Amino acid sequence: MTVGRYEDGDPGRSESFGEMLLGGLLDHAHTLPPDRVGSALTDAIVQIGGREVRILLQDYGQRNLVPLAGDGLADGDPVPIDGSAAGRCFLTSRPVEVPVVEGVRVHVPLLDGGDQAGVLAVTLDAVDDDARRLLRRLAALGSDIIRTKNGYTDLFFRTRRGEAMSVAAEIQWSLLPPLAMTMPRVAVAGVLEPAYDVAGDSFDYALNGDVLHLAMIDAMGHGLDAATMATVTIGAYRHARRTSVELSEIYLFMDRAVAEQFAPDHFVTAQMLRLDTGTGRLQWVNAGHPAPMLIRHHRVVRRLDSPTTLPVGFGGDQPQVSEVALEPGDRILCFTDGLIEEHESGQQEFGEEQLINWVNQLDRADREVHAVARDLSHTLKRARGEATSDDATLLLVEWRG
Numbered sequence: 001m002t003v004g005r006y007e008d009g010d011p012g013r014s015e016s017f018g019e020m021l022l023g024g025l026l027d028h029a030h031t032l033p034p035d036r037v038g039s040a041l042t043d044a045i046v047q048i049g050g051r052e053v054r055i056l057l058q059d060y061g062q063r064n065l066v067p068l069a070g071d072g073l074a075d076g077d078p079v080p081i082d083g084s085a086a087g088r089c090f091l092t093s094r095p096v097e098v099p100v101v102e103g104v105r106v107h108v109p110l111l112d113g114g115d116q117a118g119v120l121a122v123t124l125d126a127v128d129d130d131a132r133r134l135l136r137r138l139a140a141l142g143s144d145i146i147r148t149k150n151g152y153t154d155l156f157f158r159t160r161r162g163e164a165m166s167v168a169a170e171i172q173w174s175l176l177p178p179l180a181m182t183m184p185r186v187a188v189a190g191v192l193e194p195a196y197d198v199a200g201d202s203f204d205y206a207l208n209g210d211v212l213h214l215a216m217i218d219a220m221g222h223g224l225d226a227a228t229m230a231t232v233t234i235g236a237y238r239h240a241r242r243t244s245v246e247l248s249e250i251y252l253f254m255d256r257a258v259a260e261q262f263a264p265d266h267f268v269t270a271q272m273l274r275l276d277t278g279t280g281r282l283q284w285v286n287a288g289h290p291a292p293m294l295i296r297h298h299r300v301v302r303r304l305d306s307p308t309t310l311p312v313g314f315g316g317d318q319p320q321v322s323e324v325a326l327e328p329g330d331r332i333l334c335f336t337d338g339l340i341e342e343h344e345s346g347q348q349e350f351g352e353e354q355l356i357n358w359v360n361q362l363d364r365a366d367r368e369v370h371a372v373a374r375d376l377s378h379t380l381k382r383a384r385g386e387a388t389s390d391d392a393t394l395l396l397v398e399w400r401g
Contacts, residue, residue, distance in 0.1 A: 018134055021047055022141060029145050034153035038070030041120075041142045046072075048134055050122040055110070055142070056086055057118040059162040060173065061195040062374050065090060065118055068159050078162075081374075086119045091371040093182070095136070097127060108135050110143040116180060116370060117143050161196075168199035168227035175202055175234055180370040185277040186212050189370035190395040191377035193338075200226030200268075201336050201391035204234050206241065212275040213241050216289065216395050217312070218336040219268045232261050233268045233312060247272050247285045248318050251309065255287075258313035267311040271334055273397075280326035280399050285319045287311050290340065293356070294324070295331040298363045300356045304332070328401025331369065333359065338392035339380060354383065369396045 025044050032040055042053045052074045056065035064078035065086050081087035089096040089107035093116060096107040103125040110117040120139040124131060150156045165173075172192070180189040188205055192198045200219035205212065215237045219229035236257035240250040250272055258268055269288040275281070284292070284304065288311035291303040304324060310316030326332075340350050362375050373396040380392070 018137075021134060022137055025138070025141055025145075029141075029148075032145065032149070034149040034155050035070060037142070037145055037149060038068050039072040041138065041145075042070075042072035044138055045122055045135070048131055049124055050135075052105075052121075052123040054121040055118065055146075056090075056121060057110075057156060057160050058090065058116065059160050060165070061162055062179075062191065063378070064162065066159050066162070068156070086121055089119050090116055091368070091374075093368060095132065106132075106135060108139040110139055110146070112143045112147045112178070117146060163196050165196045166199070166223075168222070168224050169195070169197055171224075171227040171231060172198050172202055175204075175231055177203075177205055180373075181205070181207070182368070182370075183207060183277075185210075185400050186275065187369045187398040187400065188212070188214070188395070189368075189373035191373050191393065193377055193381060193392045198391050198393070199223050200230055201338070201393035202230045202234055203334075203393065203395050204237060206238075207277075210276060210278040212273075212277055212397070214273040214275070214334070214395065214397065215241075215270060216334045216336065216393065217268050217270045218289065218338070218391065218393075220266060222391075225266075229258065229262060229266060229268055229313075232257055233270065237270075237272070247274055247283055247321050251285050251287060251312070251316075251319050254312045255310075255314070255316060259315060262313060267313040269311045269337075273332070273334070275326075275397065275399060277399065280328070280330070280401065281323065282326050282332065282399075283321050283323045285309070285321055287316065287319065290335060290337055290352075292335075293333040293359070294326075295333060295359060295363055296327065297329070298365055299360050300333075303352075326399045328399065330399050331363065332397045332399075333394060334397075335394040336391060339394060350380070350383070355380065358383065369398045372396060 021044050038055050045053050054074045055068040059066050064080055066078045067076055079086045085096045085098045086107050089109055093109045098105045103123055104127045106122050108120045110120055190203050199222045203216045205214045217233050219226040233254055236254045240253040271286055271289040273284040286306050286308045291305050293300050294302050294304055306322035307320045309319035340352050340355055358379055363372050
């Protein structure tokens with residue numbers, strides 16, 4: 001494919017074919033109804049010879065890629081992430097090309113800030129570098145439009161929902177940031193189980209300049225009460241974080257918010273972390289939560305034990321802030337107790353040792369954090385006999401240095 005310039009007008013300002021293609025989509029993106037995103041993207045892809053266009057979105061259970069319905073989009077069954085070309089593209093965040101009878105089936109990741117929304121799948125007669133570049137840019141623009149439109153439609157949510165979801169889970173999912181973020185110095189990935197019935201577990205993060213802020217919480221109980229407590233706790237965390245106070249003060253603010261809104265016997269375990277992405281300095285406060293694990297050279301090397309304070313809502317004293325210096329490539333695994341306290345077939349608890357064993361097997365040098373977090377969560381659930389009587393949430397952070 002040759003990309004040339006129009007003959008008319010100033011050669012330095014005339015519109016190239018690639019600019020026309022992307023600009024045509026971008027010019028109308030702000031007025032594009034959500035249900036027309038797929039057809040608009042398809043119209044652009046058709047101009048480079050593409051056909052059988054599918055926009056595949058990750059389901060909430062992170063097991064399948066579900067086709068978005070729309071004019072011009074090819075329909076079909078959900079595609080399993082494990083064992084498929086589209087799934088390989090999704091897990092590696094890299095394009096995957098597969099020869100087919102009609103030409104080449106190209107899978108391009110739909111990326112937004114490192115968060116993997118899904119995969120764009122297109123068939124072309126042949127693929128060259130121009131086609132690859134245009135598809136990559138169309139996928140990036142399409143992903144940004146989907147992310148923007150998602151704020152005022154149920155279309156993408158309904159596409160991603162693979163089964164009925166509880167009201168508590170609806171609340172929790174609306175509270176979450178993107179499940180994954182990948183930046184030059186740091187990467188984050190989280191998983192919530194059971195995806196369609198989660199209630200008390202949640203997490204939050206924000207990258208402000210060089211500082212990454214994270215929090216993981218586990219509200220007592222289940223159902224709407226737990227979801228309501230989690231909402232108040234995350235809201236208090238965000239409010240305190242945005243006033244740029246220290247970790248110990250963030251804890252005190254969260255503690256007051258929960259104590260003022262709920263009965264004296266209600267509480268939330270929590271962990272707040274702050275990572276300087278320029279130096280690798282990690283600070284954290286533990287409020288009755290399982291200790292995080294430090295993964296170095298893709299093996300768990302230690303638990304990040306620290307002085308603990310009372311869970312949020314119990315009126316604990318100002319907590320002590322712990323600190324460790326990370327090395328480039330280090331990963332931190334945070335998790336809620338539901339991940340290790342589940343009883344296998346009514347017998348002994350799953351336990352930390354089994355968790356560590358699976359981390360050591362699944363965390364490999366060639367795998368992105370979102371792929372490791374997903375596989376770890378699913379593997380642990382299978383090892384527990386698919387039993388999840390409590391929320392089981394994990395958050396994996398990598399400092400890239």
